[in-house]
Amino acid sequence: MNQKALYELTITEKLEQLTAPDMVDAIWARIETQLDTDLPTDDGPANPPAAPKTGPSKWIRRGFIVAVVAIVLIFSFNNRKQKFISTSQPTLNTPVTKPTNTDNTVRNNSPGTNNAITPQRNTSALANPSPVLPVDSNATAPVTLPLQPEPDSSKLNTNPQPVLTPPLVVPQKNPPSDSTKKSRGVKGISDNDYKIVPKKDSGGR
């Protein structure tokens, strides 16, 4: 501390009497603005709308919100699209495979191919994907019958032995009915049991 002269003491006293200018609120506004940027509070500034109302920050915030919403919508749309594709793929595959089987059967039914093989493929494709049914099943025979007469009729006109084919077809048609009848009848009794055979010794001659 230096030793002040008399005039210095007078100046000091006079400066102590200075009246403070009325800038309390204006200076506090500047301090608060600076504090809001440097030391933001958890509960927010006293005048929170001041910053977003004016300036480019408002548009930056809005643009950011729009971008976030757009990204969320795009992601949700893509997820739904992928789910739709994944769920629809199995249903689309099954109809595709069926026509190929039917196409194959049609090709196999063309004249010149083996008739006994084509019905098996048709039944297996319609009933089950796995070939479980037996080859000589009775149900397969009636399916092929309507397709066969055309080539057979043509063969009848050309071939000298047409008589052999119709007997072959007719017995195939009957067995299904016989098999159903057998199941209804009594086991152990055949048609021969009902036949009346005349005895040779009954005449008495």
Place this chain on the structure above:
Amino acid sequence: MISEATDIDQLVEDCKRNNRRAQEQLYRQFYNYAIIIALRYSRDEADAADIMSHAFVKIFKSMHTFDKSKGALQTWIKRIVMNEGLDHLKARERFSKDMELETVEEPQISNAVLERMGADEIMKLIHRLPPATHAVFVLYAVEGYTHREIAEKLTISEGTSKWHLSEARKTLQQQLSRLN
């Protein structure tokens, strides 16, 4: 008195927690005291407002470093406002280190004239001084610092501090003689 002290202590604690209301209350409580200090180191009121805003932002930012066992809050605030004012003066002019003086001339300044003047008029006289001279004069004649302390504060030599004080006295004497 005790309740006032506890109120200030509570305010300081709230300011340390970055409570905006407490900061505003503390600012308003010390406004008159701080703005007068700021006016001593400024050219005008707008300059003083700049010093005040910068100083109080620093006060609130470094409030956690305040320790009341080392000194009163008022003294701590005064030091920050004064340093901010000196930085303001330094920003206006580079403090010359070339001018040095071994002994300070003591021109005769009429105390009677000063007593007739108002505080605002005296302040205007001081504001007319060059920034470095202004700073040294306020620090020496008003705050009571020695030339060694002023030299440390302003990072100048003691001789330069004496030269600025001498220049301030000469200028004031000339201005007061005109008024007389």
